Amino acid sequence: NRVDVDEGDLIAELASDPETMVIGSYIEGLGDGRKFIEASSMAVAAGKPVVVFKTGRNRQSAQASVSHTGAYGGSYEVYEGVMRQHGIVLADSFHELYASCEALALQPPARGNRAAMLSNGAGPMVNALDHFPRAGLELVTLGRDSVKAMRGHFSFFYIVENPVDVTGSATAADYEYVIKTLMDDAAVDIIMPFFVFQDTPLDESIVERLDALSALRAKPIVCCAAGGEYTERMSDALRKAGIPVYPDVARWVAAASALSQWGRTIRNHGK
Structure with a gap:
């Protein structure tokens, strides 16, 4: 060699x-x-x-x-x-290397390390947070205006603190509303949605909605979803729209970390 x-x-x-x-x-x-x-x-x-x-x-x-x-x-x-x-x-692994390269090729760099998460199934978000310290990511406290807006928009049983739990009844429009709110929140640098695609209220319009949001290039969006054939098909559709989706939380967090690290490099090196 x-x-x-x-x-x-x-x-x-x-x-x-x-x-x-x-x-x-x-x-x-x-x-x-x-x-x-x-x-x-x-x-x-x-x-x-x-x-x-x-x-x-x-x-x-x-x-x-x-x-x-x-x-x-x-x-x-x-x-x-x-x-x-x-x-x-x-x-820290081959999987993380590939995940990081994909995210950096598809999404803009993050302005910082402050991440906001949302999901219609909260368990993986808790698991992802175990990886945050090693990855150099921070679970940010959302701005008061963001919390107030979501509290007024959603039913009382939705959790509108970070991580945001839109529950198993979430629709594509619910995800879109939360992501728009997070994009407008100055405290948030990286947006990390997790999807349980097979939850019936969440339909395939989520691809078009996320495509439009990602095209704004305002903040990086890095997704995670785990499941069978339908989940893989939905994940592939998002990837074709330029939105990375990972099948496990380790790669998900590593991708977000890479965008944060690269953003820091740009700031420090004046690129």
Whole structure:
């Protein structure tokens, strides 16, 4: 592996490729760390996110990487610090790497790390919140105007604090109303809907409604949905409209985190 071309060479090439929007990289160790960082910085300067999944994080896995690529893994903490300093987005698994690249290719960067969630089935939102600290995300307190508007619009049994629970009786219009409200809330940076598509009141018009909202490019929308064939079909329809949908909460949160990390890079590097 890497006899004459390494990660730095590939990233430098992709940084100037007009067809490439996002660069994803899996690394075990680096032979020429300086070249890798310089190439990644070149991509960032060109407005292209670089997402890295780095393994070899403990002694055993770092040693195993030597026999695989010939490069010693080194201290992960050092890698992490240097990469963050240079605006590289970090992922913690192959699934998260792919999820992050997809979100960055489809959605605008987030202005911050403050997330608002909504669902017609609350359980996965609770599970997702377990991942928030590691992902650097914050469950934001919604603005008073947002809470007041939703409280006046919905029945008393809807939970209009964050996470917003529109219950199993939610319609596509209900989702649309909440997302519009969150887009207007200055406290919210990222909007994270979860869908139980098979709940009967929620019809297929949700695709057209979300497509129109996402087209505004006001705030990133990152979705999650789990289920069978119907859920997969609805998820594919949203993806075709440029809205990422993930089948599990780990990828969902990782995608939102990537948009937050890239937004921070843009602010810090003036892109």
